[in-house]
Amino acid sequence: MPIKGLIFDAYGTLYDVHSVQAKTEELCPGKGDLITQVWRLKQLEYTWLQTSLQDYRDFTYLTQASLEFALRAAGIEPSETITKPLLEKYLNLDPFPEAKEALGALQRRGGLKLAILSNGSTAMLTALVKNSGLDAFLDATISVDGARKFKPHPDCYALVEKTLGLKNDEVIFVSSNSFDVAGAKHFGFKVAWIKRGGAANAPSAPIGPAQMYRLLRGNAEMLGYRQDYTVAALTDLIGLL
Missing domain, CATH: 1.10.150.240 (Putative phosphatase; domain 2)
Incomplete structure (x- = not known):
């Protein structure tokens, strides 16, 4: 498909x-x-x-x-x-440097629906995408408010088909969050993991707060729900298509 x-x-x-x-x-x-x-x-x-x-x-x-x-x-x-x-x-977070370039390239390719599925509330996401200018590239911004649960609950990922009419095998779900990768893969999406800041080598002491965060959230989970693709940046996604 x-x-x-x-x-x-x-x-x-x-x-x-x-x-x-x-x-x-x-x-x-x-x-x-x-x-x-x-x-x-x-x-x-x-x-x-x-x-x-x-x-x-x-x-x-x-x-x-x-x-x-x-x-x-x-x-x-x-x-x-x-x-x-x-x-x-939080309503004015910085997009990653390559975000607009990547979304623009995907939009120009044609034939693809581009959307956000986020734990963010509807109000937070509406402000965020407008303030950053990413709303120009998106067909939908989907909040888990519609499921009244948070990712990685399956009801959250089911909002994609309800909103956009896309079946699981027609979707690549993109996340840098390893718990989200596991949830999306378990649900049945193809999944691309953006590996942002994961620790490739054993850390050296002393470990500061930022490094501790990367150790906990920047590495793949070990529960068996593995991504289909691993990329370093959003601009790498075009090569998957």
């Missing part, structure tokens, strides 16, 4: 979640790296926890809750002076 659509994860795949670090360091001097990494790890943990509890609260809520957790873990009491600009930055 020919590929008719490329479906992209947003956070960590099209957008650099760690582009909040400079603002975090500005607001919390000396603790920006630590807070940024804990924030992201806790944000992911909260999505899995909420789905396990069968109690849906959207990504806007979880992003703020995880930020407050990270601040308190770093010894900083959350205040609107800190949280408001950091949450605003």
